[in-house]
Amino acid sequence: MDISLWRTLDAAANRASEGLRVLEDFVRYGQNDKFLTSELKSLRHQLDSTLQQFDRRASIHARDTFGDVGTTVQGKLEQARGNWADLLTANFKRLQQALRSLEEHAKLIDGEAAAALEQARYRTYSLEKMVMTTITASTMFAAGAVYVLIDGCESEAKLKALAAKLIEAETDVIQLRDKTLDDRTLVARAQLLRQQTAGTSTKLIINDRPDIARIVSADGVHVGQEELTVAQARMVLGPSKLVGVSTHNIDQARQAVRDGADYIGIGPTFPSGTKSFDHFPGLDFLREVADEITLPAFAIGGIELTNVSQVAAAGIHRVAVSGCVNQASDPQQVVVTLKKQLAI
Ligand SMILES: Cc1ncc(COP(=O)(O)OP(=O)(O)O)c(N)n1
Numbered sequence: 355m356d357i358s359l360w361r362t363l364d365a366a367a368n369r370a371s372e373g374l375r376v377l378e379d380f381v382r383y384g385q386n387d388k389f390l391t392s393e394l395k396s397l398r399h400q401l402d403s404t405l406q407q408f409d410r411r412a413s414i415h416a417r418d419t420f421g422d423v424g425t426t427v428q429g430k431l432e433q434a435r436g437n438w439a440d441l442l443t444a445n446f447k448r449l450q451q452a453l454r455s456l457e458e459h460a461k462l463i464d465g466e467a468a469a470a471l472e473q474a475r476y477r478t479y480s481l482e483k484m485v486m487t488t489i490t491a492s493t494m495f496a497a498g499a500v501y502v503l504i505d506g507c508e509s510e511a512k513l514k515a516l517a518a519k520l521i522e523a524e525t526d527v528i529q530l531r532d533k534t535l536d537d538r539t540l541v542a543r544a545q546l547l548r549q550q551t552a553g554t555s556t557k558l559i560i561n562d563r564p565d566i567a568r569i570v571s572a573d574g575v576h577v578g579q580e581e582l583t584v585a586q587a588r589m590v591l592g593p594s595k596l597v598g599v600s601t602h603n604i605d606q607a608r609q610a611v612r613d614g615a616d617y618i619g620i621g622p623t624f625p626s627g628t629k630s631f632d633h634f635p636g637l638d639f640l641r642e643v644a645d646e647i648t649l650p651a652f653a654i655g656g657i658e659l660t661n662v663s664q665v666a667a668a669g670i671h672r673v674a675v676s677g678c679v680n681q682a683s684d685p686q687q688v689v690v691t692l693k694k695q696l697a698i
């Protein structure tokens with residue numbers, strides 16, 4: 355076989371492995387994200403076993419680094435990356451291009467290996483989505499973030515007064531969660547919240563209803579395990595809005611990361627006065643998430659000033675609460691105190 359083909363395969367394989375290592379090092383050492391590290395590692399192993407099918411000896415002998423006309427041709431930006439996102443994007447692109455080159459050249463010698471390389475390339479597209487979403491969302495919801503679920507209240511005036519206090523306390527997210535109001539009233543209450551939160555640091559999320567989130571231009575929607583999927587919610591809301599997902603075990607949490615959710619709700623942690631449950635994944639689940647996932651995770655269910663320290667001790671520094679804020683005589687004070695307890 356033509357030595358130039360082996361030379362190309364060797365160069366493309368090296369490029370793919372190097373790009374993959376940069377990405378793995380970033381999520382491992384830079385992010386401490388065990389789950390993303392294991393996803394990238396599993397792709398690396400898949401790639402290694404495909405590449406082992408090629409004749410490594412032939413590749414090595416075909417290598418001619420000093421004779422490579424490309425080593426001295428440097429793009430303007432090759433030595434400089436503006437930020438982490440640029441660095442990650444550049445390395446995902448390097449990986450994808452190398453895999454495409456490997457795939458096309460492998461077609462000349464081994465159809466099965468070419469098909470495996472195509473599958474590996476598809477995996478990189480999903481991984482890119484998972485890594486980039488995690489990085490963006492982690493900067494959006496800092497440690498200490500407090501997320502408050504409120505209903506539509508008895509009247510617009512009451513809702514307005516409550517929302518004003520929450521915004522004043524720099525609540526990170528207000529979720530409108532109301533299962534009883536008719537749609538038109540719900541839209542009107544959501545619109546009110548949109549007007550109040552616009553231009554503030556408080557995001558507005560609508561529970562269950564991407565349609566209403568879209569109508570009022572909310573910042574996003576929260577969906578449960580039996581509701582629309584992340585992809586379906588995005589079809590309604592568009593790519594730039596936030597989609598959060600409820601998770602009750604580690605597999606669901608991992609799946610939410612794979613699906614490209616912007617954050618997860620994790621719980622129920624403790625018995626809740628707002629919603630009843632017969633199963634509590636509790637603090638053990640929080641610890642599992644803290645151990646391996648860096649996508650923002652909000653512990654939910656029965657969290658109050660008296661037990662929030664247990665949440666923080668489990669390694670989770672973001673909470674979603676309802677009763678402890680809504681029933682407080684001073685909701686602002688509760689939000690501020692929660693934030694202090696969660697800050698690291
Ligand atoms: C932040 C957050 N986490 C979890 C939930 C619960 O959502 P879901 O399981 O769909 O239950 P309902 O809230 O719809 O009864 C949430 N709303 N927000």
Ligand SMILES: Cc1ncsc1CCOP(=O)(O)O
Pocket residue numbers: 503621622625626627628629654655656657674675676677678
């Ligand atoms: C909607 C929901 N999902 C899990 S717990 C919960 C209610 C959270 O409210 P509270 O903080 O009052 O327990």
Ligand SMILES: [Mg+2]
Pocket residue numbers: 561562576577578581
């Ligand atoms: Mg729901």
